[in-house]
Amino acid sequence: MAGEIEARLKALDLALPEAKPALGSYVPFLHLDRLLFISGQLPMKDGKVAFAGKLGADADLRQGQEAARLCALNILSQAKAALRDLDRIVQLLRLNGFVNAAPDFADHPKVLNGASDFLVEILGNKGRHTRIAVGCSSLPLAASVEIDAIFAVD
């Protein structure tokens, strides 16, 4: 039986994609005591970066927000792979949000809201998190956004 959180995903007609392997010699998640660390997730879909390009240059705000939302979905996939049951999440403690951004871009918080809004929608109060949002000169595979997470879990 799927838990409450997966039921909410289903109600939104959202399937968790398969958790992606790491893009290098590291692991996608680690669980120690009550903390679950998730590696930086890119906006990957079907094995490819779905949203590439630089905010303030060749990617617009809506694309950035879609990219952030997809990073968040991939974070949930990794959390599911780590915990088996997403209902074991006690609190999303932190999102670190990195936006591939031109030197004069200033709307990083709006981009990251694509991830934050989605996670609050799915996780409810347990999804209300602390956050950073900063601009990167470039990101792996030219992705528009990279986001990592730390959860408190049971």
Added chain:
Amino acid sequence: MAGEIEARLKALDLALPEAKPALGSYVPFLHLDRLLFISGQLPMKDGKVAFAGKLGADADLRQGQEAARLCALNILSQAKAALRDLDRIVQLLRLNGFVNAAPDFADHPKVLNGASDFLVEILGNKGRHTRIAVGCSSLPLAASVEIDAIFAVD
């Protein structure tokens, strides 16, 4: 009765500004067990970014240091909002410092010292922290610095 740390702020004639709400769909702080996470703070004053611009381009080192100090003051405001009493701080564990910086800027540590020196001045040994200092292509609202923090608390 205000605690020891607030007395030190007062002795320096510094008032804690009101803790700012988050610039998006997240929360400014979260407290789990002995850890207190503070979201990335900008050099905001009276609701506006007080120090904007890029180090190595249109902002000089002194402005960067003032920006970092103001981020640190805002971190203390959030810690106060979270804990009510700053004397509950056991140790500032980590500052992550992000400097809005031109491609050839190299003095990120000097910029961040504006925050680090201030926090050691206010918190004493409990303010001695680990740190990163890196350069960002851009930051929210064109701010010169963004800093987040993790505290150990009672």
Added chain:
Amino acid sequence: MAGEIEARLKALDLALPEAKPALGSYVPFLHLDRLLFISGQLPMKDGKVAFAGKLGADADLRQGQEAARLCALNILSQAKAALRDLDRIVQLLRLNGFVNAAPDFADHPKVLNGASDFLVEILGNKGRHTRIAVGCSSLPLAASVEIDAIFAVD
């Protein structure tokens, strides 16, 4: 008597360099309960940055990987200074990897593998970590890479 991990370093003919003091008013490591925080480490050797320059501009991939490996060695030096015995490491939980990178650089994961591969070689399964890899517009002292770490320790 040196522990298992230091024996592995010796077998590779690698000496841990002396742990560097912080480049500012902070500390290189902090230990709280089961967590050990290490400040951002640069590719320093004999008191100087051994690998400077921007990936995708004036530093090539091999240099970036060497830089990342040297950051990782300096992380181990700090862990040794903090713990006295590296065998007290339970798990490397997180590496945050910051690459000094041109706007069109995309191989950040390959750069960071220089650190990740080395740490798995030295620490075995305890070295398998979560990670972020992002591009910075600039880094302290024009270093090619900066990496910080969080360990779980006994």
